[in-house]
Amino acid sequence: MAKHRGRGFATIEYPTGMNQNGDPSQAWIKLKPDGRVDVFSGTVDIGQGSKTVHTQIVADTLGVPYDWVTMDNTNTDSSAVCTGTFASRGTFIGGNAVRLAAERVRERILDIASKELEIDPSDLEIADGEVLAKGSPQKKIGVADVAGAATYNYGELISGSSTALKPFADVDDATGQVEIEPHSAISYAACVADVEVDDETGEVTVLKMVQVYDVGRAINPLLVEGQIEGGAIMGLGLGLLENSYPYYPSVDHRGGEFGAYLGPAFADLPELDNVIIENPSADGPFGAKAIGEMANNAQPPAIANAIHDAVGVWVTEMPATPDRVLAALKAKAEPRRDGKRVIFDEQLSVRTVSSNGGEGYWGVEP
Amino acid sequence: MKAVGARLPRYDGVGHVTGRTRFVDDVRVGKTLWVKALRSPHHHAAITRLDVSKAAAMPGVHAIVTHEDIPRNVYGHLEALGVPGDEPLLAAEDVRYLGQPIAAVAAESEAAAQAAVEAIEVSYEEKPALFDIRKALDPDAPQIHHWGNVYPHYGSYNHRRVRKGNIDWAFEKADVIVEGVYRPQAIEQLPLETQVCTVVPEPDGRLTVYSCTQAMYFSMGVVAAHLQWPLNRLKFVGGTVGGGFGGKVDTATDTICCLLALKARRPVKWRWTREEEMLCSSTRAPWHIELADAVTSDGWILGRRTLTIHDAGAYARFSPYGLTKHAFHHSGAYTIPNLRFDGFVAFTNRVPTTAMRGFGVTSVSFAVETHLNRVAEAIGMDPWELRLKNANRVGDTTGNGVTLKDPSTVPVTLAAAERVGIELPAEYRAMTSDPRGGDLLPEHLAAQQNLSELNGGGH
Amino acid sequence: MRLTVNGIESEISSPPLTPLLHVLRDELDVTSPKAGCQQGGCGTCTVLVDGEPRRSCLTPVAAVDGASITTLEGVGEPERLSPVQAAFYEKYAAQCGFCTPGMIMAATALIDRKGGPVERDEVLEALGGHYCRCTGYVKIVDAVMAASRGEVGDVQDLPVSEAGEPSVEVHGSPA
Ligand code: FES
Numbered sequence A: 001m002a003k004h005r006g007r008g009f010a011t012i013e014y015p016t017g018m019n020q021n022g023d024p025s026q027a028w029i030k031l032k033p034d035g036r037v038d039v040f041s042g043t044v045d046i047g048q049g050s051k052t053v054h055t056q057i058v059a060d061t062l063g064v065p066y067d068w069v070t071m072d073n074t075n076t077d078s079s080a081v082c083t084g085t086f087a088s089r090g091t092f093i094g095g096n097a098v099r100l101a102a103e104r105v106r107e108r109i110l111d112i113a114s115k116e117l118e119i120d121p122s123d124l125e126i127a128d129g130e131v132l133a134k135g136s137p138q139k140k141i142g143v144a145d146v147a148g149a150a151t152y153n154y155g156e157l158i159s160g161s162s163t164a165l166k167p168f169a170d171v172d173d174a175t176g177q178v179e180i181e182p183h184s185a186i187s188y189a190a191c192v193a194d195v196e197v198d199d200e201t202g203e204v205t206v207l208k209m210v211q212v213y214d215v216g217r218a219i220n221p222l223l224v225e226g227q228i229e230g231g232a233i234m235g236l237g238l239g240l241l242e243n244s245y246p247y248y249p250s251v252d253h254r255g256g257e258f259g260a261y262l263g264p265a266f267a268d269l270p271e272l273d274n275v276i277i278e279n280p281s282a283d284g285p286f287g288a289k290a291i292g293e294m295a296n297n298a299q300p301p302a303i304a305n306a307i308h309d310a311v312g313v314w315v316t317e318m319p320a321t322p323d324r325v326l327a328a329l330k331a332k333a334e335p336r337r338d339g340k341r342v343i344f345d346e347q348l349s350v351r352t353v354s355s356n357g358g359e360g361y362w363g364v365e366p
Numbered sequence B: 001m002k003a004v005g006a007r008l009p010r011y012d013g014v015g016h017v018t019g020r021t022r023f024v025d026d027v028r029v030g031k032t033l034w035v036k037a038l039r040s041p042h043h044h045a046a047i048t049r050l051d052v053s054k055a056a057a058m059p060g061v062h063a064i065v066t067h068e069d070i071p072r073n074v075y076g077h078l079e080a081l082g083v084p085g086d087e088p089l090l091a092a093e094d095v096r097y098l099g100q101p102i103a104a105v106a107a108e109s110e111a112a113a114q115a116a117v118e119a120i121e122v123s124y125e126e127k128p129a130l131f132d133i134r135k136a137l138d139p140d141a142p143q144i145h146h147w148g149n150v151y152p153h154y155g156s157y158n159h160r161r162v163r164k165g166n167i168d169w170a171f172e173k174a175d176v177i178v179e180g181v182y183r184p185q186a187i188e189q190l191p192l193e194t195q196v197c198t199v200v201p202e203p204d205g206r207l208t209v210y211s212c213t214q215a216m217y218f219s220m221g222v223v224a225a226h227l228q229w230p231l232n233r234l235k236f237v238g239g240t241v242g243g244g245f246g247g248k249v250d251t252a253t254d255t256i257c258c259l260l261a262l263k264a265r266r267p268v269k270w271r272w273t274r275e276e277e278m279l280c281s282s283t284r285a286p287w288h289i290e291l292a293d294a295v296t297s298d299g300w301i302l303g304r305r306t307l308t309i310h311d312a313g314a315y316a317r318f319s320p321y322g323l324t325k326h327a328f329h330h331s332g333a334y335t336i337p338n339l340r341f342d343g344f345v346a347f348t349n350r351v352p353t354t355a356m357r358g359f360g361v362t363s364v365s366f367a368v369e370t371h372l373n374r375v376a377e378a379i380g381m382d383p384w385e386l387r388l389k390n391a392n393r394v395g396d397t398t399g400n401g402v403t404l405k406d407p408s409t410v411p412v413t414l415a416a417a418e419r420v421g422i423e424l425p426a427e428y429r430a431m432t433s434d435p436r437g438g439d440l441l442p443e444h445l446a447a448q449q450n451l452s453e454l455n456g457g458g459h
Numbered sequence C: 001m002r003l004t005v006n007g008i009e010s011e012i013s014s015p016p017l018t019p020l021l022h023v024l025r026d027e028l029d030v031t032s033p034k035a036g037c038q039q040g041g042c043g044t045c046t047v048l049v050d051g052e053p054r055r056s057c058l059t060p061v062a063a064v065d066g067a068s069i070t071t072l073e074g075v076g077e078p079e080r081l082s083p084v085q086a087a088f089y090e091k092y093a094a095q096c097g098f099c100t101p102g103m104i105m106a107a108t109a110l111i112d113r114k115g116g117p118v119e120r121d122e123v124l125e126a127l128g129g130h131y132c133r134c135t136g137y138v139k140i141v142d143a144v145m146a147a148s149r150g151e152v153g154d155v156q157d158l159p160v161s162e163a164g165e166p167s168v169e170v171h172g173s174p175a
């Protein structure tokens, strides 16, 4: 009876944006007469930080300070369509919507600045809230003055709107093949988990997880870390702790109490080491890809592989509770071999459990 | 100063740390009524009688709604994507899961609403229930859904398919075939804020919906469809949510609150108890995945045969979408030239499952990544090397025929190995995502390469 | 019954068994304590009762008659954050922000009690019954430890951060 250490890892990929696309996000932006920027976007901030990320994107696209930008995502009267905060689409698709709208606003700022400075717009740039002549930055006008001139001299509202949309990708139902890319980008990640398994109690403790994420471009590294860390603990819960139906497929002993459900708590927190890789995407705002959803996908298999490394058993029903680990240790199941086939988990299979050998599932045409 | 890339403070951070952020439960509107729901006590039953008259006459009760009050009771959230509707907003004839809403009450207080719910007269005739998706297509399985026990609308198929290359060739040619079964579980989204909604009837006839939805326009569309209203009669107020993780795409409370606010002509509020959140709100789906990989003894994955069954619970919701996403990603971060995938969405008498972080893919990532370690063991190969050898590279095609432009399987795997001090052979350490060539482009992959597409714009 | 909430004394009219949480939120309109579970299981409703952290959802108001209650509204102002608030802000210890009021109250009590630097284990212990679904706890632990050491910047300076090139580790990306 002893504690055994083990290490496992997993590499995963995950799409950005709704599968098969067709999920628009729209945004519109207007300038106040002092150059301050109002952004209207329907992207819901569920804690991941889209308001912050979108503000950063708009600030840099326009060339104005971050604190000039106000973000209103509060209601459907003032904001345009955002399909929603899911499918890891907030930074990429919502972010592209505000970026494209900001590019239009930028063009309008440059047009008016060009009249004021009598310099062609293509020879102007915007930085830190000022429109400058490229190469001779002493010729300049503040964005605030441009906005004021637009409002009071030219009778114009500087504004811009845009939609980020990739068209729906039809799928051939016979083969699953698509004609156009059915996602906006693909992100990748790897996770290494170090665990300790107590072969007497079956308890598994995650000691450390090293996680590597390619996010294209970390628009706000703190928010990326927040996703990596929050996802890691959710993945740990999936791998080891949580279960809505503890006796699945039975519905018995389903609990309605927060305290009875084993969501990961402070005590479950392992050491975490985050590595962010930036392999930019061609189409994302500033090269960004998504991270939100994939962040709890790599830990469960990394943990399952680590348990195998520690004590030599596979737990392929999630989560790897002490009961399951002990049962696996007791069974010490070896795969059945049949010619070149190596067959694991036969007792769990449809062929075994169904009353007619799983005919309904296995009997489909080729 | 550049904002992108900077560790700027959260836009809403000061509100969060001072307790000033206003969540839906913090919205205060005078004369608000409380909402409570009558929910099914059975997993599967016919409703034989439903009489709300006594409850409606109770003191403090202002409105009760049942299926009869809903202009369009059955509306599918994914109808626009071709998934027909199957779930009633309030149960009419049958209840198909424990906790399914049948009627809702708006009353002066939470207690008065609950008392009225308990006074609703309802009788049931219980029916056999189905819980094991592996048995859903057995000849003796109880029939629990009017479509049959699996979702039948993948074009003319009752399953989502992927067919790529020549799967028979791959299994013929393989030195070893490794088979395994993977069963990821249901979990709660478990946001700290439970489902909550306040609806205020405005003097101009519009409704203001204070919503915890993760998707304001999407939920507004759902409410408008049930009410058969144009969008401009609704105003959703939201954008600040106390955690979602997928569970707040369901539009669980908004429509019923709108119906009650209209009927009562008063603001109404429905905040689910934690118990309701855990027992009646949808979970992440449980999955059943059977993989068979055809591999060569030197570590090429020639083909993969997959059977997936997705436990949708009682109604389709987003499950047909989730399974398609699962199908599109079932080869993981690797390039496998020959695939045969059959995936089913099976119905059971549990709470409908829905989106949760990693929707459709969390399950298959678990299956694939655990399976690959078994494959590595079966052929006596290092699991890092197995993955790097089969990794996605620029110009590879995915299971559904997309040419990859910027994959990162190799860099993330190498970075992880390096970070934990794994010493890989030099040839592996030198790998990149660059297009295949030489030893990394064996005949069976060369046939599928489409590098011209990359250069010519391709997909 | 009377309660002093964030320094303001009020006469309470709710029935004596009403949970303190409801008195605060519904009678007094003090909304930072959140009704995460109302089962004593999550910690979002935590307030200080005479300086001690208590779950207000399980505390009948009669049991704290005459007490002094502190909620997050009484800890600091947006322009004058307390060290714990400043650390949570600076270190991104709040994502959705729903657990944050309870976390900050518990952390404030811990730091007050200890009166000096708190260690990681002490944070895990004192905040152990508080759930956060978003952050994975890492940044909350960091924030509490930093606040106890006075390692928070001048909050007025926070919005301006040096930037330019990404401060993340960038490994070689493929072509
Ligand atoms: S609301 Fe009091 S502990 Fe959850």
Ligand code: FES
Pocket (backbone or CB within 6 Å): A047, B192, B242, B243, C093, C094, C095, C096, C097, C098, C099, C100, C131, C132, C133, C134, C135
């Ligand atoms: S920040 Fe969302 S629960 Fe903690």
